[in-house]
Amino acid sequence: MADAGSMVTRLCWAAAALACSALPHLPRMPVWITVLTLAAFGWRLTAAVRRWPPLWRWLRMLLALIVFVGVYATYGTINGIEAGSALLMVMMDMKLLETSRKRDFQVLMFIAYFLVMAQLLFEPAMWTLAYMAVSVWLTTVALMQVVREERPLPVATATRLVARMVGLAMPVMLLMFLLFPRVPGPFWSMPTRGGAASTGLDDEMSPGSINALSLSDDVAFRVTFEGPVPPPRQRYWRGPVLHQFDGATWREAGRMPMWRSVTEPRGPEIRYRIILEPHDRPWLLALDFPQSWTGVRAFMTFDYKLVARRPVDQLTAYDVISYPEAVIDPEISDWIRSWSLQLPEGRNPQTVDLGRQLRRDYAADRDLVTAALRRFTEQEYVYTLRPRALIGAHPVDEFLFETRRGFCEHYASAFTVLMRAAGIPARVVTGYQGGHLNPISNRLTVRQSDAHAWAEVWLTGEGWVRVDPTAAVAPNRIELGLADAVPASDAAPGSILRRVALLQRLQISWDAIDSAWNEWVLGYGPDRQIALLRSMGVGDPDWRSLTAAMAIGLGIILVGLTAWLAWRYRPPTPDELLRLYRRFTDRLARQGVRREPWEGPQDFSSRAAGLLPAHAGAIRRITTGYVRLRYGPESDPRELDRIRGLLRSFRP
Amino acid sequence: MQGKIALPEDSAGVAEQTRHLDAAISALNEIILGKTVQVRLCVACMLAQGHLLIEDIPGVGKTTLAHALARILGLSYQRIQFTSDLLPADITGVSVYDRDQNRFRFHRGPIFSNLVLADEVNRATPKTQSALLEAMEEGQVTADGETHPLPQPFFVVATQNPTYQIGTFPLPESQLDRFLMRIRLGYPGPAMERVLLKGDDRRAMLAVANPAITPDLIDRLQSRVPGIFTSDALLDYLQAIVRHTREETDYESGLSPRAAISLLRASQAWAMLHHRNAVLPEDVQAVLPAVVGHRLRSRQDGSVTDPDRVARTLLEAVPIP
Numbered sequence: 011m012a013d014a015g016s017m018v019t020r021l022c023w024a025a026a027a028l029a030c031s032a033l034p035h036l037p038r039m040p041v042w043i044t045v046l047t048l049a050a051f052g053w054r055l056t057a058a059v060r061r062w063p064p065l066w067r068w069l070r071m072l073l074a075l076i077v078f079v080g081v082y083a084t085y086g087t088i089n090g091i092e093a094g095s096a097l098l099m100v101m102m103d104m105k106l107l108e109t110s111r112k113r114d115f116q117v118l119m120f121i122a123y124f125l126v127m128a129q130l131l132f133e134p135a136m137w138t139l140a141y142m143a144v145s146v147w148l149t150t151v152a153l154m155q156v157v158r159e160e161r162p163l164p165v166a167t168a169t170r171l172v173a174r175m176v177g178l179a180m181p182v183m184l185l186m187f188l189l190f191p192r193v194p195g196p197f198w199s200m201p202t203r204g205g206a207a208s209t210g211l212d213d214e215m216s217p218g219s220i221n222a223l224s225l226s227d228d229v230a231f232r233v234t235f236e237g238p239v240p241p242p243r244q245r246y247w248r249g250p251v252l253h254q255f256d257g258a259t260w261r262e263a264g265r266m267p268m269w270r271s272v273t274e275p276r277g278p279e280i281r282y283r284i285i286l287e288p289h290d291r292p293w294l295l296a297l298d299f300p301q302s303w304t305g306v307r308a309f310m311t312f313d314y315k316l317v318a319r320r321p322v323d324q325l326t327a328y329d330v331i332s333y334p335e336a337v338i339d340p341e342i343s344d345w346i347r348s349w350s351l352q353l354p355e356g357r358n359p360q361t362v363d364l365g366r367q368l369r370r371d372y373a374a375d376r377d378l379v380t381a382a383l384r385r386f387t388e389q390e391y392v393y394t395l396r397p398r399a400l401i402g403a404h405p406v407d408e409f410l411f412e413t414r415r416g417f418c419e420h421y422a423s424a425f426t427v428l429m430r431a432a433g434i435p436a437r438v439v440t441g442y443q444g445g446h447l448n449p450i451s452n453r454l455t456v457r458q459s460d461a462h463a464w465a466e467v468w469l470t471g472e473g474w475v476r477v478d479p480t481a482a483v484a485p486n487r488i489e490l491g492l493a494d495a496v497p498a499s500d501a502a503p504g505s506i507l508r509r510v511a512l513l514q515r516l517q518i519s520w521d522a523i524d525s526a527w528n529e530w531v532l533g534y535g536p537d538r539q540i541a542l543l544r545s546m547g548v549g550d551p552d553w554r555s556l557t558a559a560m561a562i563g564l565g566i567i568l569v570g571l572t573a574w575l576a577w578r579y580r581p582p583t584p585d586e587l588l589r590l591y592r593r594f595t596d597r598l599a600r601q602g603v604r605r606e607p608w609e610g611p612q613d614f615s616s617r618a619a620g621l622l623p624a625h626a627g628a629i630r631r632i633t634t635g636y637v638r639l640r641y642g643p644e645s646d647p648r649e650l651d652r653i654r655g656l657l658r659s660f661r662p
Numbered sequence: 663m664q665g666k667i668a669l670p671e672d673s674a675g676v677a678e679q680t681r682h683l684d685a686a687i688s689a690l691n692e693i694i695l696g697k698t699v700q701v702r703l704c705v706a707c708m709l710a711q712g713h714l715l716i717e718d719i720p721g722v723g724k725t726t727l728a729h730a731l732a733r734i735l736g737l738s739y740q741r742i743q744f745t746s747d748l749l750p751a752d753i754t755g756v757s758v759y760d761r762d763q764n765r766f767r768f769h770r771g772p773i774f775s776n777l778v779l780a781d782e783v784n785r786a787t788p789k790t791q792s793a794l795l796e797a798m799e800e801g802q803v804t805a806d807g808e809t810h811p812l813p814q815p816f817f818v819v820a821t822q823n824p825t826y827q828i829g830t831f832p833l834p835e836s837q838l839d840r841f842l843m844r845i846r847l848g849y850p851g852p853a854m855e856r857v858l859l860k861g862d863d864r865r866a867m868l869a870v871a872n873p874a875i876t877p878d879l880i881d882r883l884q885s886r887v888p889g890i891f892t893s894d895a896l897l898d899y900l901q902a903i904v905r906h907t908r909e910e911t912d913y914e915s916g917l918s919p920r921a922a923i924s925l926l927r928a929s930q931a932w933a934m935l936h937h938r939n940a941v942l943p944e945d946v947q948a949v950l951p952a953v954v955g956h957r958l959r960s961r962q963d964g965s966v967t968d969p970d971r972v973a974r975t976l977l978e979a980v981p982i983p
Contacts, residue, residue: 606978607981607982608977608978608979608980608981608982609982610942610943610944610947610982611942611943611944611982612942612944613944613947637942640893640895641891641893641895641896641940641941641942641943642891642893642939642940643891643893643939643940
């Protein structure tokens, strides 16, 4: 490590690996860490080129203390994954400043591995894995280069070596992934991302809030049905149920007691499994009306919403049985009735008047509901992604009588207000509607753009009945999805994609891969592990049997690998060497450079190298290898591989 | 072409020692102009503990070569001019009665030197020749029942005029076998001859030349020669050559086992000169003309033919296995 040139080469390798591992972290971190990192890289490389002495020890100590305090000041803690990875990053910068010996380089490369792993805590998606694979490869190559005493390996050789190393490690990794004992509970879950915003439904709704979601193509959840997939018009995924209205915004019934409902099974059942993306809120989505659920600790509120014990901050899978024809709440208590008739004083007077007018015209609740819906179909109402902004104090009036252009939340909100004014208990239900069925995986993908709002009215003898005013205005929204329901001028997500068949097929395939990744890799928890072992005939696997199985498996893999390597690197048989050499001379003979039978290998090599100067290097190297093995005292088994490798690319 | 087989790490000392050999060879080449191959063969012959026969017409530098060898290799040197009246005792030494001590005392002859130049060995009678050859073979001189060991290293360079000159007793084939190598010097090339004509007197240069190596080191190098690695593949090749001379009808008689050993030793010495720790087929080929030229007789003309041509024919007849 003495000369400056090799130091610069080593540093460049290390810097490349570190940059690759650190890059995805930088956007998350405060700017000063990025600046510090660039400065540390710049100083160290310049120092190596200019042969500056290392920084004074006390200065390095002081710097380390400053950045430590800096991290603490920025995050208010040094715990958690945000602050922890920031700390890792600044410590990497500090280590870089003093890196000169082999051991320092090793430490640096291990920091790079840690940074790669930390990335997985933030974004456990598949593209992250692909990027990680590149980072790990680069870091391993760099690690190999920086600890070498001799000059660095050619990149192609190093790449091949690392590929082989990773390949050999792969079975061990797979086995440990499958068998490492997993314990249910928070121990395995990721630390929560404090305050990190994620898209999804809110527990309140005002004009434009769902509209905003409609632009997001993020996946909300995926569903696998046990039986046939229900048609789109039955696919109402129930989320927060909103009772409280202040004239513009709908909110959940905040002070409602924790009273739980029970769905009485009626009609056909639908069994399905939902894999829910984390949204940092406690509610779970389910088809109307969930009767039982497993796989997650949750309860059902009085308005038939599933709520988990903890916010959904990681990918969560659960199984639900729903009865779409169930009758819920044939009787309601007075306080639910009063909650469901609540209207703010003096807001939206025109709408309230219209509701009272309807009441006067229709005695039967059923007829009243139909009449209200008819208003949306018979008059000029437009379903659009770009409704005009409602800025007045009476947004419902404004929508219903003036703009007449709205998204689902406008219709649901207006309809519910109408019903309440007419004296029919009503509420807004938010959630998702529809979803896209992937023909490859036969799995339903529901995206944020499928977010929807509809209404529920309580009718005597029938209980709560779902009424979707949007379906009256734009039936296509329910049957076909958002992109087909809005006018072509409105850009809905995926609308361009949907028109190009190939792109669409690609999207479908990617979706299938992504959901398989979610289910089988990220969602591989204790229950799946146990199920897998059961299917392999292990009766009741506990952590002891898992550990034993893992140890035995590892033993088998290691013994197998050792045997294979021993076979691979066995001393070469002379026949094989001669065969390789003959192949070499045959190839040269085809170029007119024929070896005389009595011609010594070195004489032939220099003659051939003279005749084919372009291949002189390869000819010499192959000959040297051959001569060493055939006439030399020590037989290095790798030499034969080297010859084989050289010969593979030797095409004179 | 330099062999690129690295010496094993534990023989770093050998690498150091062979560097001295390089120095010696380049010093020799400064004196003996344009004869690099012959000079190398001479040194290889000495390393293999063999003896050298130089056969050529007078005046091409045979004596100068021998003298230069002794000088540069730092060996004690004796020249014995062979004549028809030279007696064996003139070579080995005589026992003289010492009257004071009342007994015979052995007076060592000129053969008690590291390097003995036996000049024009074919001018002496066969009896005298035999005395020399016996000493060469046994490394010792026996006189009056007493054995006197010759100094180590011991290296005989014999010169011989081509047989057609008058008044000579050419060495019989059986005696030729005692020499590890026979080389010819030949005329120098025109360019080299010009340098020779313009340059200093070679003898004057010899007088001021410094040894590049010590007898002690030569001794150590000699003992290392048999340790140069020979793989089975190489021995296959060497045996194939020997077998060929025995089985083919072109030769009056094949190579003897002694010739085979000589070929091996010479090849090992040649490999050592090229800083290799293993013998290659090329080493065998390089020393083959000098080692077998005087041992093989072509059946066609019945005479000892041009060694290069004999060796060439032999080489091209035996494929390297």
